[in-house]
Amino acid sequence: MTALVVGIALLAVPTHSATATAPPGTSAQTGAHPASIIKTISATTATTEKKAKKKKKSRGIKALRRAKSRAGAPYSYGGDGPHSFDCSGLTQWVYKKLGRKLPHSSSGQVGHTFKVKKPRKGDLVFFYGSGGVYHVGIYAGKYDGRRWIWHAPRSGETVQKDPIWTDSHFIRRVKYSKKH
Structure with a gap:
């Protein structure tokens, strides 16, 4: 596994060995595509920042x-x-x-x-x-x-x-x- 830092969240993104048990382009742990996880966290972080600024x-x-x-x-x-x-x-x-x-x-x-x-x-x-x-x-x-x-x-x-x-x-x- 390779660690990827996004905002304040730490995500585990699979490398070559973890993807063998999951469908191509998905995470072995969640079944979700890593890019969609990052997009969701980014949207949540942006919303929280907007609320704090407001x-x-x-x-x-x-x-x-x-x-x-x-x-x-x-x-x-x-x-x-x-x-x-x-x-x-x-x-x-x-x-x-x-x-x-x-x-x-x-x-x-x-x-x-x-x-x-x-x-x-x-x-x-x-x-x-x-x-x-x-x-x-x-x-x-x-x-x-x-x-x-x-x-x-x-x-x-x-x-x-x-x-x-x-x-x-x-x-x-x-x-x-x-x-x-």
Whole structure:
């Protein structure tokens, strides 16, 4: 027998002596053609990887969809939804819908996040100046070479998608506690 590694599975593939007792092109142990076994395992591995990737993205994508669903809602200082928002009220409302409680201040929300190397849609984008963090939005991805966010910008405007306008920002991911 010769060993063949596929993904994380180890398969036994017959060599010249094992095939004498099985029909040509089949495995002496299973009666199945080795290529069909490999194809089945590859398909199973691909499905498992897709599910893991989908689960990984699901909170961020859901957060982004929630934010987008509020497009056009007016800015209101202290507003926390569902019909009007300030910046941290929008992010608080979005993540509350996903089961995560955040404080109603952009600087307070920083403490409920962690650093990431590669931002994903749904992460929080914090803007800062000499006085500290002053604004927060939800990362919408990169388009046309620019990074975009959904946010409640300021009085007189509505919840909208805008490009990030300054380098004085950082992106972090919301923490979720592990359930036992």
